[in-house]
Amino acid sequence: HGENIKETQNLIHQSKTIFEACMVYKNLFFKGDILEPSADGWNLYEMKASTKVKDEYIPDLAFQKYICEKNGIKIKNCFIEYINKDYIKQGNIIPNELVLQEDVTGDVNQIDDIEENSEKYIKIIEQGEPLEISISKKCNKPYECPLKDECRNNLPEYHVLQLTNWRKYWELFEDGILDIKDIPKDEILSSDKDQVIKEAVDENKIIINKDKIRNFLNKLQYSLYYLDFETFDTAIPIFDQSRPYQKIPFQYSLHIQDENDKVKHFDFLAQREKDPRPELLVRLEKEIGQTGSVIVFNKTFEISVLKKLAEDFPKYESFIKDTISRIIDLAGLFKNFDYYNPIQKGRYSLKAVLPAITGK
């Protein structure tokens, strides 16, 4: 970054707005987003792809401010720029409406331990050996640690962190009970799901709640429509009548099973760069019929996609409402562990459930 550091100094002398300004102080370095000259100092801007201001952005700006000031650059104000989740694209993007700004100068100024922390962290980096730190609640905060799987590989195959009640599993973990099999018999697991997990592990068997499964099957009305959407989302909306990070369906798969177990398959895949939603709606309305259960895996996702479609294309509202009223969530059975195989290890996603049932 040597060139960038020099260029930053040049532009500072010319009092120009700098994108990706780079600065060093001792062995500390930052590459910021925007450094802007103001009447009596400079303003720092941090651009975030997030739709809200998060606490962890503040120390980042405080670190940049600290280095700037050690270089003799007085920072007047600090801002976070973030995405307006309610922005709806109509024609050209209007940057001032898409991006919101929050003045966080007060919060940044309250941070006064940059020097102390930097020295501490540098010592840790220079140590060569990683610190002896155990798995804890901190592994998820503020971000999920990317080494989580590696660390957990050292735990027993069926470890207590696979339980669903996090208060309980941390309590057990901190008491040194790592293996589900070691949970004492008199330990009260208040969650029904955790009792299922424990029973499955202790007895090494698949737990099946036949009554619940029978009730589920009794609710089904033929023909059955197995529906699955694929979506994509972008921070800057691409299509008119869409918002930042809105999930845009570009593909669906629809298997229709009649009472004689005959299965027909339909699918939709967007072909061009244009908005896939209008064509998808025309096809879906034609193929999904008007009666029969619509089976999805994890209804929250499919329902939210359908609701947004109804909002953005009101012409289809009544067909979408009818479709939503026909939805039955197959994931519900697995979420409640009405079927539970120990190899699911506390999970109920399709990736966990499919091998548990098919053995593949």
Ligand code: SF4
């Ligand atoms: S999961 Fe990450 S944060 Fe947690 S102990 Fe392992 S390396 Fe440290």
